[in-house]
Amino acid sequence: MTRGWQWRQAARSLTIGAAFAVLGAVSAFAADPIKIGLVAALSGGSAQSGESITRGLSLAIDEINAKGGLLGGRMLVLMQRDDESTPPKGLIAARELISEDVAAIFGGIDTPVSLAMVPLLNKEKRIYMGVWAAGTGITRNGASPNYAFRVSAVDALVDVKLLKFAHQKFGAKKAGLILINNPWGQGNEKGLEAASKADSSVEIAAVEKFENNDVDLVPQLARLKDAGADSLILVGNAAPGAQVMKARERMAWSVPVISHWGISGGRFPELAGASAGDADFVQTYSFFGKQSPVGQRMLAGLMKKYPQIKGPEDVFAPVGTADAYDAMHILALGIAQAGSTDPDAVRAALEDLKTPYEGLIKTYSKPFTADNHDALGPDDYIMVHYEGDKIVPVN
Amino acid sequence: MLIASAVITGLGLGSMYGLLALGFHVTYAVSRTVNFAQGSTMMLGAVVCFIFWIKLGWPPPLAILVALLVCAVWGLIVERVAVHPFVARGSNSWLIATVALGIILENVVLFTFGKDPRGMPQGFLTTGMISIAGIRVEYLQVLIPVIGLALAAGLQVFFATSRQGKALLAVVQNKDAARLMGIRVEHVIAFAFALSGLLAGIGGILVAPLFTISSTMGTLFGIKAFAVAILGGIESAWGVVLAGLIYGVAEALITALLGSTYTQIVTFALVILALALRPNGLFGRAELRKV
Numbered sequence: 001m002t003r004g005w006q007w008r009q010a011a012r013s014l015t016i017g018a019a020f021a022v023l024g025a026v027s028a029f030a031a032d033p034i035k036i037g038l039v040a041a042l043s044g045g046s047a048q049s050g051e052s053i054t055r056g057l058s059l060a061i062d063e064i065n066a067k068g069g070l071l072g073g074r075m076l077v078l079m080q081r082d083d084e085s086t087p088p089k090g091l092i093a094a095r096e097l098i099s100e101d102v103a104a105i106f107g108g109i110d111t112p113v114s115l116a117m118v119p120l121l122n123k124e125k126r127i128y129m130g131v132w133a134a135g136t137g138i139t140r141n142g143a144s145p146n147y148a149f150r151v152s153a154v155d156a157l158v159d160v161k162l163l164k165f166a167h168q169k170f171g172a173k174k175a176g177l178i179l180i181n182n183p184w185g186q187g188n189e190k191g192l193e194a195a196s197k198a199d200s201s202v203e204i205a206a207v208e209k210f211e212n213n214d215v216d217l218v219p220q221l222a223r224l225k226d227a228g229a230d231s232l233i234l235v236g237n238a239a240p241g242a243q244v245m246k247a248r249e250r251m252a253w254s255v256p257v258i259s260h261w262g263i264s265g266g267r268f269p270e271l272a273g274a275s276a277g278d279a280d281f282v283q284t285y286s287f288f289g290k291q292s293p294v295g296q297r298m299l300a301g302l303m304k305k306y307p308q309i310k311g312p313e314d315v316f317a318p319v320g321t322a323d324a325y326d327a328m329h330i331l332a333l334g335i336a337q338a339g340s341t342d343p344d345a346v347r348a349a350l351e352d353l354k355t356p357y358e359g360l361i362k363t364y365s366k367p368f369t370a371d372n373h374d375a376l377g378p379d380d381y382i383m384v385h386y387e388g389d390k391i392v393p394v395n
Numbered sequence: 396m397l398i399a400s401a402v403i404t405g406l407g408l409g410s411m412y413g414l415l416a417l418g419f420h421v422t423y424a425v426s427r428t429v430n431f432a433q434g435s436t437m438m439l440g441a442v443v444c445f446i447f448w449i450k451l452g453w454p455p456p457l458a459i460l461v462a463l464l465v466c467a468v469w470g471l472i473v474e475r476v477a478v479h480p481f482v483a484r485g486s487n488s489w490l491i492a493t494v495a496l497g498i499i500l501e502n503v504v505l506f507t508f509g510k511d512p513r514g515m516p517q518g519f520l521t522t523g524m525i526s527i528a529g530i531r532v533e534y535l536q537v538l539i540p541v542i543g544l545a546l547a548a549g550l551q552v553f554f555a556t557s558r559q560g561k562a563l564l565a566v567v568q569n570k571d572a573a574r575l576m577g578i579r580v581e582h583v584i585a586f587a588f589a590l591s592g593l594l595a596g597i598g599g600i601l602v603a604p605l606f607t608i609s610s611t612m613g614t615l616f617g618i619k620a621f622a623v624a625i626l627g628g629i630e631s632a633w634g635v636v637l638a639g640l641i642y643g644v645a646e647a648l649i650t651a652l653l654g655s656t657y658t659q660i661v662t663f664a665l666v667i668l669a670l671a672l673r674p675n676g677l678f679g680r681a682e683l684r685k686v
Contacts, residue, residue: 043505044510044609045511045607047509047510047511048511094494134681203675208655209655210655213611213612213615216404216408216647218400218401218404218647219397219400219647219655222400222401223397223650223651224396226397238512239512239607243606243607250531251400252524252531265512267514268535270513270514271513273516273517273521277496279633
């Protein structure tokens, strides 16, 4: 056995080994899933919102994976974390997901949680995609570069819509604000006051706050009534929102209630009882009425994936499902255009999306720009109310 | 109108605080310990009642009976697991042990009952209204203070006339002497905790139709009830019930007159002020110790 033969053998072995290693690495990379994070309320009073967002994301992910995934066959996987509607838990969850190297983190219903997470995500250069929380400062946060995007309503624009609707439908001239005592309520207080200043047809009669655990809100409503309120603008989630309706009923005060959409994130009809249908509220989508082809396809998909859904009346908290579905598809287009999950590349792609997306809520043509990270505007909002457990558009 | 409406609201809420505080009073008087899981026990009463009444369709009286029984048994468990072992060794760790047990209960309910707050269907007690001074009041809002005061009076009669009540009073006065007289002190203390659980359960069942039922519904009630118990003078049954009413009315009046922004700030500031002026509570007396 010569020394030359030994060298040739060694070189051959090394070459074969290297080839296997490269092949292995390539196949591992191809199979490496793209992780998508979700930090939302999966328990507590807004648990339905988290579940509805999960359904929208899961359906979109299934569709994308069925077409072969992204970036040459990489499948998408959803990683959920419960923020329990509390900012500190949201922050912990976001940090954990960043360490898992998720491509993006979707947010839930709670503006305070999203407001806490966005500075961290901007610092860590990670895409945030809001699909429910409407706090203006979530996307309009002054950061440059800004990694926060949203396919949902924006408080500043919703506030204009609520006052306008109160005036047009009910002839309201003095609105009483009944707001949750947290940053979301405070943001809307500013937004509603600004909207009232911009359009003098409805002035603000008085402002009252409530806590999530308040049992009886008669004192707050009595103050608003005393101040001459001819309509109530409600900002709060389902459980405390129901307490507002119960207090109103107890006072036998048939004042119109126009609400932000937080009340659709739980069992509002069960909690509020007979007066649940008296609250008109804003949404971005309704599964009732004539559906577009995307709407029909999505409803069929939901019924197949979740057998408990027999029709549109079973799609609870529909705004979460609809926004999440469209947002996931838009993000997928961004990743595909970027050619990687690199946050800077994805952010740049989202700000200049070349491919229009025919979505559930609308057809998105350049949904985001460098200056505007909100894909939906006032023209995309609709007013709805409960009929039993169904959310149906207001005539 | 604003003030009268706030007073009625406050009396209803205050009675709930008083009922829970009465539970603190019963155990403290007998054993110098309290069940800090009182708010969780209140939640347990509402949840069990909802499950048997609404989910399983049992007749309401039977569902209420089962819920109260469960709360009483839970009170016994708290005493056996989180109080007795520590007191027997002269430790004050029962303070945190009862808190911990309450948190465990909340989480067990969260995972078994569900994450969503639920609502009792509206019925006769919440849809029926009477007019007091021109203000519409639900039957239940009238019933709650009536039951609160009736229970305080009932406890008074129970202590004064029944064998178990007298045994409780004997243990309150002198544990060792009571033991020498053949009273089984440990049983009496366990009974006090069961009674405390029962009172919390009644509170939970009464408030459920006015509120939403969830694993965390009792947390704030428990904290406020303890403040009420201290404010009233924890050793006085009437004291804690009256302090509950005062606290509830003050809370509602502050909201009505100053606005909701100031409710918690002013209410708790008043509690501190009251305790600074009367350190043993509004209706309590200084404890005398022979040395």
